[in-house]
Amino acid sequence: QFIFHSRKCCKFGLRFLPLAVIENALPASISNTLAVIVNTTLQKENMKNKVVVIIGSSRNDGDTKRLVTELINHSNFDTINLNDYNFSYYDYEHENSNDDYIKLTKRIIENYNTFIFATPVYWYAMSGIMKVFFDRITDLLDFEKELGRQLRTKKMAVITCSIGNN
Numbered sequence: 001q002f003i004f005h006s007r008k009c010c011k012f013g014l015r016f017l018p019l020a021v022i023e024n025a026l027p028a029s030i031s032n033t034l035a036v037i038v039n040t041t042l043q044k045e046n047m048k049n050k051v052v053v054i055i056g057s058s059r060n061d062g063d064t065k066r067l068v069t070e071l072i073n074h075s076n077f078d079t080i081n082l083n084d085y086n087f088s089y090y091d092y093e094h095e096n097s098n099d100d101y102i103k104l105t106k107r108i109i110e111n112y113n114t115f116i117f118a119t120p121v122y123w124y125a126m127s128g129i130m131k132v133f134f135d136r137i138t139d140l141l142d143f144e145k146e147l148g149r150q151l152r153t154k155k156m157a158v159i160t161c162s163i164g165n166n
Contacts, residue, residue: 049113049114049155050078050111050112050113050114051075051076051077051078051112051113051114051115051116052077052078052079052080052108052111052112052114052115052116053068053071053072053077053078053079053080053116053117053118053159054079054080054082054108054115054116054117054118054133055068055079055080055081055082055083055118055119056082056117056118056119056126056127056129056130056133057083057118057119057120057127057129057130058120058122058127058128058129060081060083062120062161063120063161063163064118064119064120064159064161067118067159067161068118068159071116071159077116078112080104080108082129082130082133083129085100085101085104086099086100087099087100087101087104087132087133087136088101088132089132089135089136090132090135090136090138090139094139094142094143097139097143101133101136101139102139102144102147105136105137105139105140105144105147106147109147109150109151109154110150112154113153113154113155114154114155114156114157115154115155115156115157116156116157116158116159117130117156117157117158117159118158118159118160118161119158119159119160119161120160120161120162121160121161121162126160
């Protein structure tokens with residue numbers, strides 16, 4: 001089962017791309033549909049867009065990675081695998097401010113207009129590493145405010161995978 005979510009993130013004024021829900025489709029049709037939906041949406045927005053798919057999964061060889069690989073094969077999107085970076089949980093004291101999170105987030109914000117977050121669904125929620133990535137956005141409210149303000153002009157989409165009929 002593959003689900004595409006669409007919603008608005010109020011804190012930063014982020015707009016999610018309007019995508020569709022696709023359930024129980026065959027892998028070949030999924031990849032073709034993904035590319036058509038995303039590219040059509042971007043064309044409708046009538047903008048030159050640099051897109052990155054940010055993968056957050058416990059496994060580097062699971063269904064989420066396979067889905068993203070199919071999407072990449074039909075687009076010119078870049079990918080970032082969160083497993084390739086070392087960042088820790090949000091810390092109120094900001095003692096982890098020298099880990100990879102701020103550098104990675106700065107690179108993403110400066111180089112891309114649209115972020116597609118790809119995560120499996122574990123226990124009805126996003127993966128742990130994706131949750132930590134989202135929790136650390138709080139750093140952009142606390143001490144990297146100028147970087148956080150740049151998120152206002154960005155667009156986001158979410159791709160999730162799960163097994164069964166969950």
